[in-house]
Amino acid sequence: MTIEQQSLEQEPSSTKLALSLAFAGLISGIIIISIFEATLPTITANKARELREAVFKVLPNVTSMQKLQFDNGKLRVRTEKGADEDTIYGGYGSQGQFIGYAVEGAGPGFQDTIRVLYGYLPEQRKIVGMEILESRETPGLGDKIFKDMAFVANFDDLSVDPKIKAVKKGTKSAPYEIDSITGATISAKAVVRIINEARVRWEDRLPAPGNEPKLELVSKKAADEGKGDTPPTPAPGN
Amino acid sequence: MAINIKDPSAVQEMMKGLWRDNPVFVQVLGMCPMLAVTNSAINALAMGIATLFVLVGSSALVSAFKNLIPKQVRISLYIVIIATFVTVIDYTLLALVPAIHKELGAFIPLIVANCMILGRQEAFAAKHSVGFAVMDAIGMSAGFVIALFALGSVREILGNGSLFGIDLFGAGFEPWVIMILPPGGFITLGLILLFFNWVTERKARFLEQVVAAEQARG
Numbered sequence: 001m002t003i004e005q006q007s008l009e010q011e012p013s014s015t016k017l018a019l020s021l022a023f024a025g026l027i028s029g030i031i032i033i034s035i036f037e038a039t040l041p042t043i044t045a046n047k048a049r050e051l052r053e054a055v056f057k058v059l060p061n062v063t064s065m066q067k068l069q070f071d072n073g074k075l076r077v078r079t080e081k082g083a084d085e086d087t088i089y090g091g092y093g094s095q096g097q098f099i100g101y102a103v104e105g106a107g108p109g110f111q112d113t114i115r116v117l118y119g120y121l122p123e124q125r126k127i128v129g130m131e132i133l134e135s136r137e138t139p140g141l142g143d144k145i146f147k148d149m150a151f152v153a154n155f156d157d158l159s160v161d162p163k164i165k166a167v168k169k170g171t172k173s174a175p176y177e178i179d180s181i182t183g184a185t186i187s188a189k190a191v192v193r194i195i196n197e198a199r200v201r202w203e204d205r206l207p208a209p210g211n212e213p214k215l216e217l218v219s220k221k222a223a224d225e226g227k228g229d230t231p232p233t234p235a236p237g238n
Numbered sequence: 239m240a241i242n243i244k245d246p247s248a249v250q251e252m253m254k255g256l257w258r259d260n261p262v263f264v265q266v267l268g269m270c271p272m273l274a275v276t277n278s279a280i281n282a283l284a285m286g287i288a289t290l291f292v293l294v295g296s297s298a299l300v301s302a303f304k305n306l307i308p309k310q311v312r313i314s315l316y317i318v319i320i321a322t323f324v325t326v327i328d329y330t331l332l333a334l335v336p337a338i339h340k341e342l343g344a345f346i347p348l349i350v351a352n353c354m355i356l357g358r359q360e361a362f363a364a365k366h367s368v369g370f371a372v373m374d375a376i377g378m379s380a381g382f383v384i385a386l387f388a389l390g391s392v393r394e395i396l397g398n399g400s401l402f403g404i405d406l407f408g409a410g411f412e413p414w415v416i417m418i419l420p421p422g423g424f425i426t427l428g429l430i431l432l433f434f435n436w437v438t439e440r441k442a443r444f445l446e447q448v449v450a451a452e453q454a455r456g
Contacts, residue, residue: 017311024315028322035326039333046336112343136343138277141415183415 050133051117055089055102058119058129062091062099068213070205077213088202090213091119098212100128105198109190112136114145116194118155123209127164127195130155135187142187151188154178160199166192248373255377262385263434267354272386273423275345279402282390284338286383288331288346292323293355293382294375297363301371304364316359317350324349354382385430392426393417 055065069078070086078087089102100121106113114137119129132146144151158164159175166180166189167173180188207213261267271289276282296319300307307315328346331339339346349355358378363371391401397417399407416422 012308012310017308020306020308021311021314021318024318028318031322032325035329039329042333043329043336046333050336134340136340138419141418 054117054131054133055091055119058102058117058131059091059100060119060128061093063094064092064096064215065089065102066092066213066215068101070202075205075207075213077216090215092215096215098215101202101206103198103202104133105194105201106134107190107194107197109135109145110137110142110184110186114187114190114194116191116198118195118198120160120199122206122212125160127155127158127160130191130195132191137184137187141184144181144184145187145191148181151179151181155195163196163199164192248370251370252373252377252380255374255379255381256384257381259378260381260385260434261354261378262382263431265354265357266431267357268352268382269427270348271345271352272389273420273427275342276386276390276393276423276426277397277418278341278394279387279391280338281341282386283383284331284335285342285345286379286386288327288342289349289352289355289382290376290379291327292320292349292352293358293379294372295323296320296355297358297371297375298368300359300363301366301368307364312364313356313360316356320355320359321350354378388430389423389426392430393422397422 052065056062059065066089067078068075068088068090070088075088088104091099091102093099100119102117102119104115104117106115108114113134114132115134117131117133118127120127130152135143135145137143137145146152154172155178157175158178161176163176165174165177166185167177169179169182171177172179178188178192255261259265262269262272268289271285275285296316299319300316324347327349328339331342331346358375362374366374395401395406396414397419399405399411399413414422417426
């Protein structure tokens, strides 16, 4: 018996090899699909809740919200699924009156994409709140863009004209300037850049103040007013 | 294939991962997550637990099917098994603890490529019974958790002045920012390895002395 024959005998057929791999792949696929299906509702709910909480955080005194979509040159209430980058959130007060927009923007930070949500009052042309939805900035440094309350507070009353500018910490003098973070200049500047870009993108898309889309489905905040941090009930249709 | 826990060899299989064959300090495996996610104690712990789940699950499965797995495709099959467990833990963390999942980010999927896990399948699980394989996996991942936690807590305490997010030193403490940046990971790991080798060497020297003394007496 030659060596070649020996090795041929010991080698299982390629069909068997392929089959065992295919079988493992099949089982693995079934498991992955089941875990995906099982966790999907929780994950979607978590994301929606996070976003809703963020909208109520960046727009003070808002009690209900609805998705708005820029479509065919007009901002209207979002009816069906549209592109996410054309969607913003309208915030309304307890009487259903329009208060402001919550706009999402994204862009590269120090390590990975940062997703920012900011509250904007079109009439006063002011940003009234900022929330980081997603970031992988360096813990202890870059993550100060959402952990450093002094930095976040910069965005509570910020003029957008001519445009937001990050300045060295402690040197803020104009209403459109923000104090940067020592040791996290890149992350802080990234946030400013993302907001500026999103604002430019939406500047011409927003209707003139007073012509905002009306609140279609009125939903009351479950908790009493003033308890801004309690999770509001979801607006129907969202 | 039940293993009596009191069986000294099963316990030994587990204990060896904690110190003698510690995957990080002795085998120096799994360095990528080791350095990347240990900038805070909680991240290190979450990463360790995720790895534990994957390693124990895959070891049990590989060991149970070791006679059915053709040798020629065993590595691919190990990877399929490991990847399945990683996906399960990935989605579970995302659903249950989204905040921690966010922090760990890309490193959860990268558990697939943790050489410690594949190494245990090839070196141990494929040759031993399920009971031993599980004990070995528990020991190795416990050793991994200890190492991650040691690094994570040192870096968080020095680099951020806190442990598990709780402030330790008050406002007067100036954090050593470098400790939570990548260089801090290398420095801390180097110092821990230094300490580990020093202890091992001292122990070996001590044993030598004992043997020499015995011989001199005998």
